[in-house]
Amino acid sequence: MQLDELINLAISLLTTVSILVIISIGLAVIFGMMGVINLAHGEFLMLGAFFTLSGHRAGLNIWVAMVVAALGVGVVGLVVERLLIQFLYGRLAATMLATWGLSLILVQAVVLIYGPATQGIPTPLGSTRVGDYSVSQYNMVLIAVAVALLGLVYVVFTRTRYGTTARAATQLPTMAAAVGINAKVTNMFTFAFGAVLAGAAGALLAPVAGVVPGMGQAYVGRAFMTVVVGGPGVLTGTASSATLLGTVDSVVSNATTSFLGVAALLVVAIVLLRVLPTGISGRTGRQL
Amino acid sequence: MTGAQTMQRQSRGRRLADRLPREVAYFIAIALGALVLSQVIPDFRAYEWSLWAVYGILALSFTFVWGHAGIFSFGQAAFFGIGAYAYGVAGINLSPTTGETLSALLIGAAVAAAAAGLLGYFIFYGNVGDVYVAIITLAVTLVLLTFMSSTADPKYRVGDAPLGGYNGMAGIPPIMYGSGVALDTAEMLIFCVAAAAGIALSVRILLRRPFGRILAGVRENELRTQLLGYDVRRYKLLAFSLAGAIAGFAGGLYAAWGMFINPSVFSLQQAAMVAIWVLVGGKDSLLGAFAGVAIVQGLSSALGGSGGSWTPIVLGVVLIGVVLLLPKGVVPSIADAVSRVMRRKKPQQVPTTVLEAGQEQRSDIDLEGMLTARTGRVAAQSIRGENLTKRFGGVHALNGVDIDVPDGTVRALIGPNGAGKSTCFNLLVGRYAPTSGRVYLGDDDITKLRSDTRARRGLGIKMQVPSYYHDLSVDENMWLASYAAVPNVKGADEQAARALRWIGMQERAALPASALSHGEHQWLEIGMVVAGSPSVMLLDEPTAGMSRDETHHTVAMINAVSRYSTVVVVEHDMEFLRDLDAPVTMFHQGLVFASGSIEELRQDERVLDTYLGRGVSADVAG
Amino acid sequence: MTTLVKPAPRRMRRRAYSGLGATLLLLATACGGGDGAGDDGDGPIKVGSILDETGPLNIYGTAMADATDLAIKDINENGGVLGRQLELVSYDAQSDNAKYTQYANQAAQRDQVAVLMGGITSASREAIRPVAARSETLYFYNEQYEGGVCDKNTFNTGVVPSQQLAALIPYAVENFGKNLYVIAADYNYGQISASWVEKYAEEAGGSVVESEFIPLESSDFGSVINSLQAAKPDVVVSLLVGGNHIAFYRQFASAGLDQSMKIVSPTFGLGNEQVVLSDEAVGITGAFPYFQEIESEPNTQFLDMWHTEYGDDYPYVTDSAATVWNGWHLWAEAVNAAGSLDRDAVIEELESGVSFDGPSGTVTLDGPSHHVVQNIAIGEANGQKGFEVLSTEESVPPAFEQEVCDLVSEPDTNEQFLP
Structure with missing residues (x-):
């Protein structure tokens, strides 16, 4: 195997892993910290893409548009938490049903506003040659951003007051209440933060994917798989399972076909859950 | 009285058959x-x-x-x-x-x-x-x-x-x-x-x-x-x-x-749809399944037929509305509303206290029949733990405990909180696998057996934390315990009736278990252990929260049962221990610290230092 | 192997039980409404359409529904059919196949439509066909597909591979190079079309170096981009479908591959891909009966009507929209020529070779195969949300369907032939 081919494969693998991290970190925060299964995660992601589209069309610089879009989805998340989710804590099935209803509404609302046709933003940056191969520079951005997002989550949960209280509330809910941590406020922020991350994922994918109202469905399955395989640890779980699943998908896809890649990913996920029923980070408990 | 009760049971059984048509x-x-x-x-x-x-x-x-x-x-x-x-x-x-x-x-x-x-x-x-x-x-x-x-x-x-x-x-x-x-x-x-x-x-x-x-x-x-x-x-x-x-x-x-x-x-979409139908209709209502389908499909089909692009939005709003406003689902909510209108709920009349009812009837209950229902004979077995060790992560909950309770005897376990008593119970019944050590029931090594297999071999437990069926009736709680020992409907009905009378709760049979008081829960759980016709009973703090009279009554119940079954009981209450008058094993920091009669232990300097305290005569429970 | 489905006569038994159900009748009429208007009399003629106007498939469905409304309006403004107006009953199947079965039945039984049109995916067509056949309701499927359907009751006005790929692949081999790499959506359309590409490439002196199938929900094409760089084909044949697959063109361009290889595609454009991609799409070549840019009198009129109705900023009128338009007009011509709404009479008239001058040129029904003979144009995405039409071949027959399917001499055939 030539060196250039190897580098190219490595970049391709890292890109796949990074995309998994990006699409699942928001879900992991909401699931890991609050135990809420957010079936509207894909639609939060889709909103991020559409907000980016609008920002870009309004003349914003593409990178600025992405940041604004992510924050915009955060606001949506905040509203959703206040109006809906806060009444449903501890009712797993009810939350799933309500977020499913929400996703129906969001998709159709976007159809009514933007129309059903596929939209898109040109991929920024160009390509770089590596020997015989050329590689999209935007893929490098995705890899860097995936690392940066993991870093952001780490910093938020260890270096901010909100983060420490949020972790305390997750690990020892009664104790946290006893020392006066307001679970309501904490949950609200956690949900909004998860929404910001989901929005960021949509914003980042907007230039490489088709921006369609139904686009969330294409990602949500893999995001759930990553989070479940990862287990309750937001950082350790997401990073390790994205690496594992991404590597399996990428290696098998490159060696055979995309279909077998997807199939291999699902098989590995199921086998792994059989061995580690609570996910990779399940043994280490609810830590970051 | 017994005859009447049995007849009632039997007629209930017959009604079950009558319902088929x-x-x-x-x-x-x-x-x-x-x-x-x-x-x-x-x-x-x-x-x-x-x-x-x-x-x-x-x-x-x-x-x-x-x-x-x-x-x-x-x-x-x-x-x-x-x-x-x-x-x-x-x-x-x-x-x-x-x-x-x-x-x-x-x-x-x-x-x-x-x-x-x-x-x-x-x-x-x-x-x-x-x-x-x-x-x-x-x-x-x-x-x-x-x-x-x-x-x-x-x-x-x-x-x-x-x-x-x-x-x-x-x-x-x-x-x-x-x-x-x-x-x-x-x-x-x-x-x-x-x-x-x-x-x-x-x-x-x-x-x-x-x-x-x-x-x-x-x-x-x-x-x-x-x-x-x-x-x-x-x-x-x-x-x-x-x-x-x-x-x-x-x-x-x-x-x-x-x-x-x-x-x-x-x-x-299809997978989620199934859950949506059921949540809308009501999750435990059989009729609700069909109502949910009719509501959701009817709505979406009517909207789709009108060619509107608002279909998903209306559906979404309806789903959220159901979740927020009718959390039990449409059919149960309607049923509740109807029954509220049709008849006011009569407060349940429970004339006697459980204590009185129990004392009144305890004498004529066939305790032997109840405790031999599983095997047909008195089958008290010994229970023995050998070098039992349990580590949770870095914590040594149990550190090589040897315990041997011969068949047909009563043993009390005492010790401060965290001493390893409940962990020991959990290892004996198989809730946890020991890190090392072995468990014997009678002569058999049961270390590798699952907890339900152990239970079928006659090991019954009442745990420290309440563990019964909240939303089932007292009757149903007892029946489930009985059927485990007597796997036929008629036999289980009889066994449950006996056990209910024994704990004095036949008048509370129809109440949901969650409606009982704290002390009554304890008796219900003891009753459930006995209804399971055990050869070894493990009782973890059976009198916690009971008054003095109730505690006496409980001791009497345990003593009565101990004629047919080995009993191991964890308790802090000195009054109880004195009443029980059984050999005591004291746990401390995951080890057996001392053994003997309660009086012997009260003479032991180390026991006084670590647990009972000096100059304290009773009730050092923590 | 096909099962005979002969419902017993209903009316008689119904009378026998009607006394029993007098009370329930009230309930039923309250819930159900009465049976629809029959097909006789002077009132409007009911016609039915089922398309996905909501849900993931509405990328195609919305434009096709717009075309349906416009076609009905056009027919009505020009005097209707048999001198009567058409009344459209339209259903939104919400991208759910069970709804196709249900609405097809509702349209046939309750509305008693004279003709039923609709279905986007082949799966939805397969859901409608048995219902339409059982209720003896004429059915039109107006969308490009993988070809081969042969059913007396069904007319397919969409373009098929033996028209589209037969034009596109030789063009690609001749102009861009002999080595083809096929990337196809992993389902029936993609797999069947991929085998057609292989056949036409060989006939044209080229060869397919590799075929790769991509799951419909996949939008990460990293491994495909790698294999393309390793295989270095002259031409990439894209048989990709749907919103997710648009990511391929983007990732292809951003990896700089558009500098070294050409993409040809029989699907590019149906989901408005050239509108979304603009610059990144320049040079992607497709073949369709209809491009918005085709210069002809009927097309100018068609676009005028379209833009008057839906506004001048309508992104792009796709081939699917034109196909729907053709379907309705072909049916209207046939009914007028037959002078009756009777299904068998209309089928006979359609099979005699009805023809219509549509926006894409003359479209003629091929009687035996129930497909259409039509023009095929080659177009290249121009980077300005449209195509440049390079050449047009006139009156291209559905060669494969003509070869395998003859419903005039064997009217009982009912299957989908595969190459």
């Missing part, structure tokens, strides 16, 4: 209704309602597996699809020769049941957590979607039936009875409604049978059910497979209805 009558009424209806409504309506009946069966399978067995599975759509494809394959291959497709329907149900059995074995025997059950079943559904979608190549075929890939399988025969003539639309409605009614009413009967009652136990409190001696995994697997069969049958009917099937039955 009532379901049959319902069935006939519904089938006749469908017959009449099919003749008066237009064909397109009959066609639509047939589909609702089919979907209703699918929803019912989910109601059964989730609302009644407590398993949240997204797999029902998968088994529905498997049943549909199996019907298609069987129908296309067989019907040209046989001229009927009823066998194909049954094949569909059987294949789906087998698939559910396989997946269920994997899930339940692997002790996969609840949330992960949902996700794994969803993942399997999506794998099937991906797989079936890529079978477009004509080489993917079973006999004459090409699987057809994403486009689906065409040319599926409709329902035929044998002459090769298909049912017309009206007949199909009758068939679907009758099938739905037949299945729903069978499930209704099943839920009243012991299997259904045990499932309720599994759903309400899995641990308690396990410790009573039921193999929870087996019951879950059976329920899961049965639900798979029902969903598969519905799938076959669906394929026959549309004469067509494609992989979209395995989609996320």
Whole structure:
């Protein structure tokens, strides 16, 4: 195997892993910290893409548009938490049903506003040659951003007051209440933060994917798989399972076909859950 | 009194048998209704309602597996699809020769049941957590979607039936009875409604049978059910497979209805739809399954027919509205409202206190019969732990404990909190596997046995934290404990009646267990242990929260039982220990610290220093 | 192997039971509404359409529904059919196949439509066909597809591979190079079309170096981009479909591959891909009966009507929209020529070779195969949300369907032929 081919494969693998991290970190925060299964995660992601589209069309610089879009989805998340989710804590099935209803509404609302046709933003940056191969520079951005997002989550949960209280509330809910941590406020922020991350994922994918109202469905399955395989640890779980699943998908896809890649990913996920029923980070408990 | 009670039990048993014809009558009424209806409504309506009946069966399978067995599975759509494809394959291959497709329907149900059995074995025997059950079943559904979608190549075929890939399988025969003539639309409605009614009413009967009652136990409190001696995994697997069969049958009917099937039955949308129907209708109501389908499908079909693009929004709003405003679902909410209007709830009259009732009747109860019900003879066994060690992470909860309680004796365990008493119990009953050491029941090494197997060998436990079936009646709590020892309905009814009288709660039999007071819960749990006809009873803090009189009464009960069973009891209460007058083993920091009579221990300087304290005579409970 | 489905006569038995169900009748009429208007009399003629106007498939469905409304309006403004107006009953199947079965039945039984049109995916067509056949309701499927359907009751006005790929692949081999790499959506359309590409490439002296199938929900094409760079084909044949697959063109361009290889595609444009991609799409070549840029009198009129109705900023009128338009007009011509709504009479008239001058040129029904003979144009995405039409071949027959399917001499055939 030539060196250039190897580098190219490595970049391709890292890109796949990074995309998994990006699409699942928001879900992991909401699931890991609050135990809420957010079936509207894909639609939060889709909103991020559409907000980016609008920002870009309004003349914003593409990178600025992405940041604004992510924050915009955060606001949506905040509203959703206040109006809906806060009444449903501890009712797993009810939350799933309500977020499913929400996703129906969001998709159709976007159809009514933007129309059903596929939209898109040109991929920024160009390509770089590596020997015989050329590689999209935007893929490098995705890899860097995936690392940066993991870093952001780490910093938020260890270096901010909100983060420490949020972790305390997750690990020892009664104790946290006893020392006066307001679970309501904490949950609200956690949900909004998860929404910001989901929005960021949509914003980042907007230039490489088709921006369609139904686009969330294409990602949500893999995001759930990553989070479940990862287990309750937001950082350790997401990073390790994205690496594992991404590597399996990428290696098998490159060696055979995309279909077998997807199939291999699902098989590995199921086998792994059989061995580690609570996910990779399940043994280490609810830590970051 | 005993005779009257027994008669009441027996008549209850007879009523159970009497109810069978009532379901049959319902069935006939519904089938006749469908017959009449099919003749008066237009064909397109009959066609639509047939589909609702089919979907209703699918929803019912989910109601059964989730609302009644407590398993949240997204797999029902998968088994529905498997049943549909199996019907298609069987129908296309067989019907040209046989001229009927009823066998194909049954094949569909059987294949789906087998698939559910396989997946269920994997899930339940692997002790996969609840949330992960949902996700794994969803993942399997999506794998099937991906797989079936890529079978477009004509080489993917079973006999004459090409699987057809994403486009689906065409040319599926409709329902035929044998002459090769298909049912017309009206007949199909009758068939679907009758099938739905037949299945729903069978499930209704099943839920009243012991299997259904045990499932309720599994759903309400899995641990308690396990410790009573039921193999929870087996019951879950059976329920899961049965639900798979029902969903598969519905799938076959669906394929026959549309004469067509494609992989979209395995989609996320379809999987979620099943849960939505049931949540809207009401998760434990069998009728709710059908109501949910009619409401959701009726709404979406009416909106889609008007060609509006607001359909998803209206549906979404309705779902959120149901979740927020009718959290129990439409049918139970309506039922509640109706019963509130129809009759005010009468406060339950409970004339005597449990204590009085118990004392009054204890004398004439056949305690021996109750405690020998499992084996037919007095079977007290010894229980022995050898070098028991348990570490949780870095914490040494138990550090090499040897304990030996000879058969037919009583032993008290004392010690400060965290000394390892409850951990020791948990190792003895098999809730945890010891890090090292062995457990013997009688002469048998039971270290490797599961907790339900140990329970079936006669090991009964009342745990420190309350563990009973909150939402079941006192009667049902007791019955589940009894049936574990006496696995026939009549015998279990009798055993439960005896145990209820023994603890003085026959007047509270119909109350939900959650309505009892704290002390009454303790007796209920002791009663449940005794109803299980144990050879060794482990009681963890049986008198916590009781008054002095109640404690005395409890000691008397334990002493009475100890004639037929070995008893090990953890207690802090000095009054209790003195009353009990049994050898005491004291735990401290995961080790056996001292043993002897309570008086001997009170002389022991070390015991006084570490636990009892100097100059304190009683009640040092912590 | 096909099963005979002969419902017993309903009316008689219904009378026998009607006394029993007098009370239920009230209930049923309250819920159901009465049976629809029959097909006789002077009132409007009911016609039915089922398309996915919501849900994931509405990328195609919305434009096709717009075309349906416009076609009905046009026919009505020009005097209707048999001198009567058309009344459209339209259903939104919400991208759910069970709804196709149900609404097809509702349209046939309740509304008693004279003709039923609709279905987007092949799966939805397969859901409608048995219902339409059983209720003896004429059915039109107006969308490009993988070809081969042969059914007396069904007319397919969409373009098929033996028209589209037969034009596009030789063009690609001749102009861009002999080595083809096929990337196809992993389902029936993709797999069947991929085998057609292989056949036409060999006939034209080229060869397919590799075929790769991509799951419909996949939007990460990293491994495909790698294999392309390793295989270095001259031409990439894209048989990709749907919103997710649009990511391929983007990732292809951003990896700089558009500098070294050409993409040809029989699907590019149906989902408005050239509008979304603009610059990144320049040079992607497709073949369709209809491009918005085709210069002809009927097309100018068609676009005028379209833009008056839906506004000048309508992104792009796709081939699917034109196909729907053709379907309705072909049916209207046939009914007028037959002078009756009777299904068999209309089928006979359609099979005699009805023809219509549509926006894409003359479209003629091929009687035996129930497909259409039509023009095929080659177009190249121009980077300005449209195509440049390079050449047009007139009156291209559905060669494969003509070869395997003859419903005039064998009217009982009912299957989908595969190459």
